[in-house]
Amino acid sequence: TGGITTIDPGYKNTGSCQSAITFLDGEKGILRYRGYSIEELAEKADFLETAYLLIFGELPTKEQLAKFDSDIKSESHVDEDMKKILDGFPKSAHPMGVLSALTSALIAFNPSTVNVDSEEEMYNAIVKLLAKFPVLAAWAMRKKKSQPLDYGDNSLGYVENFHKMMFSKPNEAYTVDKEIIAAIDKLLILHADHEQNCSTSTVRIVGSSHAGLFASISAGISALWGPLHGGANQAVIEMLEAIKNDGGDTKKYMAKAKDKQDPFRLMGFGHRVYKNFDPRAKIIKVAADEVLGQLGIQDPVLDIAKGLEKEALEDPYFVDRKLYPNVDFYSGIIYRALDIPVEMFTVMFALGRLPGWIAQWREMRLNKEPIGRPRQVYTGENLRAFKEVSER
Numbered sequence: 121t122g123g124i125t126t127i128d129p130g131y132k133n134t135g136s137c138q139s140a141i142t143f144l145d146g147e148k149g150i151l152r153y154r155g156y157s158i159e160e161l162a163e164k165a166d167f168l169e170t171a172y173l174l175i176f177g178e179l180p181t182k183e184q185l186a187k188f189d190s191d192i193k194s195e196s197h198v199d200e201d202m203k204k205i206l207d208g209f210p211k212s213a214h215p216m217g218v219l220s221a222l223t224s225a226l227i228a229f230n231p232s233t234v235n236v237d238s239e240e241e242m243y244n245a246i247v248k249l250l251a252k253f254p255v256l257a258a259w260a261m262r263k264k265k266s267q268p269l270d271y272g273d274n275s276l277g278y279v280e281n282f283h284k285m286m287f288s289k290p291n292e293a294y295t296v297d298k299e300i301i302a303a304i305d306k307l308l309i310l311h312a313d314h315e316q317n318c319s320t321s322t323v324r325i326v327g328s329s330h331a332g333l334f335a336s337i338s339a340g341i342s343a344l345w346g347p348l349h350g351g352a353n354q355a356v357i358e359m360l361e362a363i364k365n366d367g368g369d370t371k372k373y374m375a376k377a378k379d380k381q382d383p384f385r386l387m388g389f390g391h392r393v394y395k396n397f398d399p400r401a402k403i404i405k406v407a408a409d410e411v412l413g414q415l416g417i418q419d420p421v422l423d424i425a426k427g428l429e430k431e432a433l434e435d436p437y438f439v440d441r442k443l444y445p446n447v448d449f450y451s452g453i454i455y456r457a458l459d460i461p462v463e464m465f466t467v468m469f470a471l472g473r474l475p476g477w478i479a480q481w482r483e484m485r486l487n488k489e490p491i492g493r494p495r496q497v498y499t500g501e502n503l504r505a506f507k508e509v510s511e512r
């Protein structure tokens with residue numbers, strides 16, 4: 121067994137690193153980025169300054185933020201040949217697969233981002249990725265909707281420019297309600313980091329081989345895609361739609377979620393760390409009411425979600441297992457109200473989590489962490505001699 125006698129499936133009780141970026145208290149439902157509460161940042165910060173805070177450790181001064189913004193804008197072009205890779209995908213391709221592939225393909229057009237040892241080289245790779253990632257994310261949606269690509273407008277803010285690249289119409293002037301940009305900005309802040317979750321651990325372990333930032337983030341996107349992780353926000357809406365189309369019978373789905381023979385899980389519920397309310401879910405639930413109210417949208421799916429939450433919070437199966445709504449439970453309801461297609465929900469999560477992934481990758485590299493290489497408890501065959509095929 122190589123000296124290892126116990127294993128920790130899913131690393132439920134394993135600390136993988138020391139980090140100064142994000143603090144979580146699962147019992148109390150506390151989440152802080154570099155010591156600032158998520159509640160304050162969601163109210164008072166914007167996404168770009170939150171990205172700066174996560175990556176560099178301090179809220180930026182006006183000058184620092186202006187330089188960060190202009191450095192990013194100067195890198196917002198994406199090589200024209202990248203379109204050939206996008207064109208190669210069928211329209212049916214899932215945007216997360218497109219985004220992961222295009223992020224990896226970016227390396228070929230930005231070779232200086234691979235072997236980065238100095239902080240300056242890391243900074244250059246970081247601003248390139250922060251600039252080009254929203255372009256690729258928007259391209260994934262344009263592909264899905266068979267629309268011509270939009271190259272953005274550097275006179276707009278980071279989030280508004282992303283929204284324009286997603287929603288501009290070829291023959292119309294682009295306009296958008298400020299509330300919509302504010303809602304997306306808040307959602308991206310709430311998704312920005314979450315210590316050593318599955319996709320961040322993926323970014324760290326791929327980055328620990330010095331494969332480079334873009335390769336590490338491409339791997340993180342793939343990990344986030346799974347329905348047990350970021351993919352849950354798409355699965356939640358699909359579940360709520362199924363309940364609505366099934367006459368709104370939440371009891372039937374609660375029973376399915378509790379039936380051990382049934383693989384169905386109540387998507388958007390439960391969390392490895394939070395054994396109390398996910399603080400992000402609380403903020404997003406309030407924001408969902410606000411955004412739908414501002415847009416004058418009555419979405420029956422929101423009422424079903426609230427009904428499901430109420431039932432679960434009173435159900436011993438869920439209460440005993442401390443299963444509460446998590447970040448993915450209400451976010452899709454806002455994305456839907458903003459006309460974001462359901463297959464793009466996890467792309468929205470990936471854009472939000474990008475600064476957190478980058479911050480964690482940078483910390484891992486600056487701390488000169490060793491390559492990730494866990495051991496195992498061997499349970500296979502003992503030594504045995506080869507047999508010729510005639511003897512098998």
Ligand code: SDX
Pocket residue numbers: 130313314316317318347348349350352377378384385386387388389390391392393441443446447448
């Ligand atoms: C995210 O880690 C992070 O921080 C992730 C994230 C981030 O910001 O990066 O917060 C984002 O991924 C949020 C989680 C989104 N996923 C879902 O909503 C999918 C549904 N949730 C579950 O699959 C589950 O709760 C997990 C994956 C979130 C957590 O899984 P764990 O910690 O491995 O817990 P478990 O599967 O061992 O479950 C413990 C018990 C089991 O029952 P028993 O075997 O004890 O009888 O709770 C049950 C599970 O069957 N359970 C559920 C359930 N979640 C757990 N039963 C029904 N519905 C659920 N959703």
